[in-house]
Amino acid sequence: DVKVTQSSRYLVKRTGEKVFLECVQDMDHENMFWYRQDPGLGLRLIYFSYDVKMKEKGDIPEGYSVSREKKERFSLILESASTNQTSMYLCASSPPGDGYTFGSGTRLTVV
Amino acid sequence: GQNIDQPTEMTATEGAIVQINCTYQTSGFNGLFWYQQHAGEAPTFLSYNVLDGLEEKGRFSSFLSRSKGYSYLLLKELQMKDSASYLCAVSPNAGNNRKLIWGLGTSLAVNP
Numbered sequence: 001d002v003k004v005t006q007s008s009r010y011l012v013k014r015t016g017e018k019v020f021l022e023c024v025q026d027m028d029h030e031n032m033f034w035y036r037q038d039p040g041l042g043l044r045l046i047y048f049s050y051d052v053k054m055k056e057k058g059d060i061p062e063g064y065s066v067s068r069e070k071k072e073r074f075s076l077i078l079e080s081a082s083t084n085q086t087s088m089y090l091c092a093s094s095p096p097g098d099g100y101t102f103g104s105g106t107r108l109t110v111v
Numbered sequence: 112g113q114n115i116d117q118p119t120e121m122t123a124t125e126g127a128i129v130q131i132n133c134t135y136q137t138s139g140f141n142g143l144f145w146y147q148q149h150a151g152e153a154p155t156f157l158s159y160n161v162l163d164g165l166e167e168k169g170r171f172s173s174f175l176s177r178s179k180g181y182s183y184l185l186l187k188e189l190q191m192k193d194s195a196s197y198l199c200a201v202s203p204n205a206g207n208n209r210k211l212i213w214g215l216g217t218s219l220a221v222n223p
Binding site for chain 2: 040
């Protein structure tokens with residue numbers, strides 16, 4: 001089975017901190033995605049990548065950056081955390097022409 | 112624009128059948144996905160339709176009509192564990208990137 005692992009299930013950070021969310025997949029998938037999910041707003045794409053060192057902005061990239069130095073790892077960075085970034089963050093990966101496998105999610109609270 | 116519509120909430124009884132509808136307007140079409148998401152957990156893949164017709168997988172079936180921009184997910188012999196949110200997603204593009212357009216999800220409550 002494809003496994004997508006997110007480093008933390010729950011995280012509490014202070015306003016202004018730099019936050020790193022890590023995601024690792026073990027099936028050599030080209031595509032990786034970062035979403036946030038909020039009640040009533042559904043899944044919103046932050047950034048995605050379909051190759052090492054390649055990244056593209058999604059629908060809500062402001063306040064975030066990403067890094068993909070190795071194929072299996074896709075990191076989401078909150079440059080200066082703010083309370084409106086409190087959310088569930090979901091990483092996903094997929095091979096070309098197929099559906100997504102999601103990680104278990106990181107519930108981030110910024111205080 | 113690109114849009115996916117599905118009902119916000121549905122309620123059904125254990126043992127019954129429920130149909131969750133999804134309509135879409137997208138710039139292109141390269142397949143439709145259904146995902147299940149239990150509260151506090153990540154979405155998990157249920158089905159994929161790219162051609163018109165019905166795909167059956169155990170208690171779950173998914174139907175697609177591309178000419179109508181319409182799909183439904185049919186859940187039979189409902190169980191309490193089927194209480195979850197059901198997400199419809201469309202791939203508007205062929206090719207590698209597979210960026211999906213997501214509906215907001217239908218929250219299904221199964222009552223005893």
